[in-house]
Amino acid sequence: MTTQHPEYLGQVAQARREELGLTKQAVHALVGLNPFTIGKVEAGQAERIRKDTLTRLDRALQWKEGSASDALTKQLPPRVITIADASVPMSRVLYVPIPANLFTDTVRMAETVTEAAGDDERLAPLVEHMNTIADRMLRAWTIADIEHQRYDGTLSAATIEMLLGHYLRRAPQAATADDHTELMYLRWLLGRLPESESERDEEFAQRWSQMEQTFSATRRINR
Known part of the structure; x- marks a missing residue:
């Protein structure tokens, strides 16, 4: 069974979100993650984190692909996307424009x-x-x-x-x-x-x- 470090992921995720000045509601608007889910992840209380959730965290927090997964499973510091990484796909949707x-x-x-x-x-x-x-x-x-x-x-x-x-x-x-x-x-x-x-x-x-x-x-x- 793979060792996981949800507390570490929660710490770095919350720190990065606050560094970017994003609320949980803003993260929800960016990538569709439920604020309740974000809260559980940041509190280190998410016992099972879906791959899709980790991918969305990468996108919302402007981390390189796989960073959230590495933080969870290997306790590795996330790799932040820089200007040099412009080719990395980023979310272009802030909210869904419902008529x-x-x-x-x-x-x-x-x-x-x-x-x-x-x-x-x-x-x-x-x-x-x-x-x-x-x-x-x-x-x-x-x-x-x-x-x-x-x-x-x-x-x-x-x-x-x-x-x-x-x-x-x-x-x-x-x-x-x-x-x-x-x-x-x-x-x-x-x-x-x-x-x-x-x-x-x-x-x-x-x-x-x-x-x-x-x-x-x-x-x-x-x-």
Whole structure:
């Protein structure tokens, strides 16, 4: 049986991710690794790591092919890709560009189901869950879109007012702490963070700073 060193891989992976200024969500956007999986790897708690996961780590962390595997099985320091390695294929995808109409259609479908269910108590939990998912999908897409507009300098006052009028005035479905955080971050991106949430300004500024670094790093790769 091959000896493995998940703790070592976790240490070097976390150090490299932080060096690149990437959040776990940014790594997910780059190569599709689940943030939960990334957390387990970095904590040295991943008992079985798929080859595909190791390959994606190499791509996200700008390591030469096989570095994550060598760190896991041989405890060897990862080999970082340099400018001289330009021929090494890199990910050119930051996020999957899903059309907005797919999200709005999902929201409309949730509303239709709600109307059809009426007062049927048997369907109430299903309807509530569907509405929650639809709301979170729409909010996640909106945040990603606004982040890109803000980075590109194309965010307009008209866009801000449209969102304030058609989306931000609604309370998030199943208002959990995470729902509230995402809604407040969206308001912060638009420069409309409520005074009652002003103590979170630094938190959101740091989150945005990490996204800026992600966009910058990705565009350097794609040149």
